[in-house]
Amino acid sequence: MIWKSKKFIKETAFYILCLLIAFVCLFPFYWAIVSSLRDSSSLFSTDLWPTKVTFDNYKEVFSDITFGASFLNSVVVAVCTALLSLAVCLMASYPLARAKFKGKKRFLMTALGVTTIPHVAVLSGLFELIRFLDIYNEKSALILSYMIITVPFTLWTLTNFMRNIPKEIEEAAIMDGASRFTVLTKVFLPILSPAIVTTGLLAFIAAWNEFLFALTFTLTNQSRTVPVSLALFSGASQHELPWGLIMAASVLVTLPLILLVVIFQRRIVSGLTAGAIKG
Amino acid sequence: MKIFHPQKFRKRQISHSDIFLNWIFLLPCLLTLLICAGWPLIRTISFGFTDATLDNLKNISFVGVDNFIAIARDQDWWKAVLNTFVIAIVSVPLETVFGMIIALILHRNFKGRGWMRAIVLIPWTIPTIVSARMWAWMLNDSYGIINDLLIRAAIIKEPIPWIASNSLSILSIILVDVWKTTPYMALLLLAGLQSLPQDCFEATEVDSIPFRTTLKSIILPLMKPTIIVAMIFRTLDAVRIFDLVYILSSGNNENATMSVYSRRFIFDYADVGYGSAAATVLLFFVAFLSVLYISFNRKKLKEMD
Numbered sequence: 190m191i192w193k194s195k196k197f198i199k200e201t202a203f204y205i206l207c208l209l210i211a212f213v214c215l216f217p218f219y220w221a222i223v224s225s226l227r228d229s230s231s232l233f234s235t236d237l238w239p240t241k242v243t244f245d246n247y248k249e250v251f252s253d254i255t256f257g258a259s260f261l262n263s264v265v266v267a268v269c270t271a272l273l274s275l276a277v278c279l280m281a282s283y284p285l286a287r288a289k290f291k292g293k294k295r296f297l298m299t300a301l302g303v304t305t306i307p308h309v310a311v312l313s314g315l316f317e318l319i320r321f322l323d324i325y326n327e328k329s330a331l332i333l334s335y336m337i338i339t340v341p342f343t344l345w346t347l348t349n350f351m352r353n354i355p356k357e358i359e360e361a362a363i364m365d366g367a368s369r370f371t372v373l374t375k376v377f378l379p380i381l382s383p384a385i386v387t388t389g390l391l392a393f394i395a396a397w398n399e400f401l402f403a404l405t406f407t408l409t410n411q412s413r414t415v416p417v418s419l420a421l422f423s424g425a426s427q428h429e430l431p432w433g434l435i436m437a438a439s440v441l442v443t444l445p446l447i448l449l450v451v452i453f454q455r456r457i458v459s460g461l462t463a464g465a466i467k468g
Numbered sequence: 469m470k471i472f473h474p475q476k477f478r479k480r481q482i483s484h485s486d487i488f489l490n491w492i493f494l495l496p497c498l499l500t501l502l503i504c505a506g507w508p509l510i511r512t513i514s515f516g517f518t519d520a521t522l523d524n525l526k527n528i529s530f531v532g533v534d535n536f537i538a539i540a541r542d543q544d545w546w547k548a549v550l551n552t553f554v555i556a557i558v559s560v561p562l563e564t565v566f567g568m569i570i571a572l573i574l575h576r577n578f579k580g581r582g583w584m585r586a587i588v589l590i591p592w593t594i595p596t597i598v599s600a601r602m603w604a605w606m607l608n609d610s611y612g613i614i615n616d617l618l619i620r621a622a623i624i625k626e627p628i629p630w631i632a633s634n635s636l637s638i639l640s641i642i643l644v645d646v647w648k649t650t651p652y653m654a655l656l657l658l659a660g661l662q663s664l665p666q667d668c669f670e671a672t673e674v675d676s677i678p679f680r681t682t683l684k685s686i687i688l689p690l691m692k693p694t695i696i697v698a699m700i701f702r703t704l705d706a707v708r709i710f711d712l713v714y715i716l717s718s719g720n721n722e723n724a725t726m727s728v729y730s731r732r733f734i735f736d737y738a739d740v741g742y743g744s745a746a747a748t749v750l751l752f753f754v755a756f757l758s759v760l761y762i763s764f765n766r767k768k769l770k771e772m773d
Binding site for chain 2: 206207210211214215217218220224232233276277278281283284288290291294296298300301303305307309310311312313314315316317318320333336337340341344394397398400401404405415416417419420432435436442443446447450451454455457461
């Protein structure tokens with residue numbers, strides 16, 4: 190009996206710890222939602238739940254044209270970044286995972302090295318390149334710069350996933366006369382589709398959240414992405430920040446991501462842990 | 469009727485000796501890395517030795533190490549170096565400890581694990597700028613919920629200026645950074661736990677050895693390589709911190725990190741030469757860590773083949 194009650198206490202302690210962690214993880218977002226639902230007179234109330242719910246902040250965010258534009262910009266940039274890095278890395282991961290040739294390891298190690306570069310260390314070089322290509326203040330400038338972030342980890346994760354496909358499948362296709370390009374598109378692509386969804390999602394999230402390049406390579410309200418508009422959102426002075434609006438915008442920006450994470454949590458975890466890139 | 473040609477068959481089998489084709493497949497990726505990372509990196513380093521400005525990137529003259537000498541003489545730079553290292557040195561160990569606790573929880577099979585996994589991922593998913601804004605609101609000195617709760621709980625009497633005060637705002641930056649990146653750390657460590665032989669977790673259950681003992685004498689020693697790699701990786705990330713500092717230090721010089729300092733000179737003061745030189749110094753600071761990180765991973769790559 191004593192043993193049993195001891196176990197019960199341990200289990201209870203375990204679940205209390207879980208609740209505590211969940212509380213710490215969720216409370217800031219919960220508080221943002223609560224604040225966004227308050228009108229300006231009750232904004233500074235510190236009741237833990239909203240007493241009078243109003244959607245005025247959301248209405249105002251939606252009626253703000255620049256916010257809509259930046260939302261659209263973010264979607265386009267993040268989708269293009271994810272698709273482009275997937276295309277480039279799928280091709281490259283095929284020989285990296287399945288072939289033996291000189292320079293393969295060096296290639297993978299170089300990609301790994303790119304992940305360790307501080308982003309300010311490419312900032313002025315990229316700025317010059319973007320000016321030269323005449324794409325400053327354009328979405329393509331952001332997509333170009335995001336490749337530094339997404340390509341290395343997409344490459345590593347896809348290579349790791351592709352390494353695990355049994356060799357027999359590939360050999361069977363080659364024996365049937367398939368070219369290597371056909372093997373990649375018709376055989377590997379379907380097998381890899383869960384992995385592709387995962388890595389694509391990770392690239393999407395990375396691009397959606399990026400700030401430094403977005404801040405630097407865009408100039409006008411119309412071409413900004415959401416994080417930049419949110420960062421530059423300000424009132425007349427530091428003390429007059431429109432907190433209700435900022436919180437409403439924050440919730441709107443985060444909601445799609447949280448939905449994705451709740452739906453795909455298992456895949457995201459497997460994607461993040463599959464890349465040997467993190468050790 | 470087709471005749472079976474053994475020789476032809478052998479030829480068609482994948483030997484993967486076709487080096488040319490391999491490099492065709494690699495070419496787009498290689499070009500992307502060269503254009504987006506390699507070239508800009510080289511250009512930034514070389515800008516550091518010139519007097520380039522934002523409006524004039526072309527007709528620039530070589531000024532030797534003048535920029536670097538000026539940086540070494542700038543008090544603000546050394547403050548930025550100190551801030552950067554304080555943030556990294558305090559937040560990475562905290563993230564490792566919390567990350568390990570969460571990883572051990574997620575590794576256990578219990579009811580609601582899926583939910584726990586999703587919840588833990590949320591701080592990592594939220595865009596850094598949003599986290600910074602949310603926390604800035606919670607830590608607001610006059611209206612923030614945190615001061616309010618602390619006062620209500622009678623822990624403090626006066627509201628604490630979490631963000632307005634320079635020394636405290638470093639603390640706030642560390643707090644938000646730990647909150648935001650612990651989930652990622654937890655996942656890295658979880659991956660390590662999953663690759664351990666699973667019977668080392670059973671020792672606790674079967675032989676009723678206290679979990680503390682199992683953790684100290686079995687799990688942690690086996691996890692050491694994973695923990696080291698994860699910590700190096702996170703340190704590399706922490707040293708280049710930009711977003712959080714940009715929002716939470718509200719633009720003052722006192723709390724700038726090396727990334728914020730460099731960007732400010734390149735774009736706010738238009739001094740591309742000086743700012744690039746500062747970025748180059750940051751690059752050299754992390755180079756040692758990068759080499760360490762890559763060599764750890766190379767060992768791992770060898771084991772796999």
